[in-house]
Amino acid sequence: MTLSFHSLGISEARSRHLESLGFEAPTPIQVEAIPHLLSGRDVVGQAQTGTGKTAAFSLPMLEAIDLKKNAVQALVLTPTRELAVQVCQSIRDLRGRDRVFTLAVYGGQSIERQIERLDRGVHIVVGTPGRVMDLLNRGCLKVDQLTWLVLDEADEMLNMGFIQDVEKILSQLPADRQTTFFSATMAPSIRELVTKFLRSPVNVTIKQPKAAPSRINQVAYMVPRGWSKARALQPIMEMEEPEAALIFVRTKQTAADLTSQLQAAGYSVDEYHGNLSQTQRERLLLRFRQHQIRWVVATDIAARGLDVDHLTHVINYDLPDSIESYVHRIGRTGRAGKTGTAISLIQNYERGKLRAIERHVRQTLEVRSIPSRAQIEARQLDQLKTNVLETLTGERLASFLPIVAQLSEEYEPRAIAAAALQMAYDATRPAWAQSDRAYDDVPEANDMPKPRPTKRQNRTGGPRSRNAASSIKD
Template identity: 60%
Template sequence: MTHSFSQLGLSQHRVECLEALDFKEPTPIQAQTIPLLLEGKDMVGQAQTGTGKTAAFALPILERVDPASGAIQALILTPTRELAVQVRQAIHSFKSDRDLRVLAIYGGQAIDRQISQLRRGVQVVVGTPGRMLDLLSRGELSLAQVQWFVLDEADEMLNMGFIPDVRKILKQIPKERQTAFFSATMPPEIYKLTKQFLNDPVTITVEQPKAAPSRINQIAYKIPRVWARPTVLQAVLELENPASAIIFVRTRRDAANLTQQLQGAGYSADEYHGDLSQGQRERLLGRFRQGQIRWVVATDIAARGIHVDDLTHVINYDLPDSPESYVHRIGRTGRAGNEGTAISLIHPLDLWKLRGIEKHVNQTIPVLPTPTRSQIEAQRIEQLTEEIHGILTGERLASFLPLVSQLGEEYDTSAVAAAALQMAFDRYPAVGEKLDALNSPKPVKKTPPPSPIKRRSSGVASS
């Protein structure tokens, strides 16, 4: 086991740069990958996001790039613009030469600005397939001197339908190059790609990260009926009261609809998905990190650009299709030594997915019953009590005392306090009645007794 970056073959000034960034020990993917890439080998790294793979390929590239040349020497392909920006920022932090320039190119940003930067000279380009092909077709992106190519999150490229674009780009890069693919899984299509474009690659597989029980508390709540999912989510949010949370949904439409429902109920929430412009996403993330928004409703692919160290909760509004995606989702909480909570909403039809997840993370995830109205109200009273304790020690309390004295001439002061509490309590979103209806036994539809058969009159009078 390698315990320091200095043992991996990196230059001393690179190691000092990492120490300044508080990088103390290499992760398993870094320890295995960096020496091989420094030797010039092609490789396939099978590792999840969050294992440190960006540094695993970025550090060897930075060791070899020539800042004196204005030509593009390294090309890194990512499936989303969020990931492109994230990788670019990471590489920029690792570089120790001011003359070395790293550029992220992606859709949603003015192409003229990217063209201008390319013309000034860039050594490392990180980008998405669509924008790269656009710039290639315009003759503004020259790959003639690329010596290193990295395909990041190859399986996501496949899921998003980008593999044909990846092939087009690879065919425009010199064959005499060093190539690395990184992927969480290895579908047949990606395996075929490695056989076609990599030269005798070394395969590095890092064990998929498991959710640590001491760091991430994993629980699930039961959904008795499919249509009740929004109501159960609202109840769970009331009960758990997350300081900050990402709520994962399947589609952009789901994100928009759920956000509208939460905002309509008075919650601090906003949506994050592929239909937003880059500027909208960046502004939303800024507000989220500053605590101006408590909860973000996001799709999996868009959420790859969300990184918040003190995120308290991850909520699976819908379970993902693969256990690996589940681990990737919940790994966004419990970071930097903090504890986190992962909550999943489970309908009986989802139990088979849950069992697969439990097997993958090697632990049982308790499924709790749907929250009740009494639980929600008890939680609200507890929250109000804490808020009142804080107000009683605050400075603004004195400005309200004359009003209490005035009302006290007509009412008992305890009644005045109770009325104020009722006002505060009634401002909470109304979810209690919905829960009552949801938790009550489903009424059995009774079949009415058959009506008596009327005898047809014979028309003959009785004697």
């Protein structure tokens, strides 16, 4: 029997609203957490990003809000402003017709405007620790009627050095409140906070399978010796042709430099990192979602909360420091029943990290060589042929027949068609690829170094178990 949100205790009206949003059935974390939260218990939830934890705490919170009170009744702390905006929007989506007023507060935006909004009346505040502390110190965020506190992505918040701010905030809130912590991991520092600030909490753990989602095709490209990753990336992107890609790098400087190189090569790309103002970030995210740019180069921290439904590719330009971050990164594609591709650029010294990733995801990644000129041109010609076949059935074809008839008086129809195809082909190639030097010294596939077999591979290099987990949910 499939559980419903109504069977978990969510009101009938809100359950119908969830159905209208496409929420067919609750996720495991929602099934486990919602009844406890509705009963008034403190909850410690351990679950990965993408398991539905935002709705797990938002739905009971919305059920508990007293619309007659024009006061802050719930506070959600998040590690980044991007996540604050995302959580705030999710709560607004879930509230239905209820006039529940929410506000995201974070640095990089006018604090005066946020204070003005608080003065008009807000029920739920979602914010980063720094800005919340500032508003509390100014006496602008009044919490005397607060009954709910949520610490979202607690591990990331503590990793970013917010533990002292978090403790100060928690110590200023009413003791008679309901508190919820959600975290992907449970470090000792988080357990200390739980012991200090939660009252007999219920522990809810949703074990995330180690293997990556089956709908994500994971591949690795070995960067030839003497090549930079930037040089290797361009032919890869020409071969893959991502509709929308998120390219992960380690530092802000790398994001800026790589973006400049890709833009100079003629690609539709922009950068996303901590040096951008909040207005710049929001503007870029809107352009990305509206398909005005195709690729975004981002650092890990800045990219938290950057979710795009049509994302087809995740590129690990720099491998993450932790394997868990690898799974988190690639889980941004292949969502909502779609397929996705995750590409990692591997240099020779990173073979050990590649093997560790394979052991963690219980899957052997296909290792490819940098595409050669012949491979890329063959793929582009094949795509051109597909486009021509589609055009032959289109309505605009008749408009160009008089030109063909006129040219046919002097040239063979086959030559005319070939000339048109050449023009179309050349128009689609970026400037960098039109140089013969762009493909200099690309090793043949047989010359590429092969990674050593892992314990999970047999002697022929085949994986014992390719797909051992279900997909990461939105």
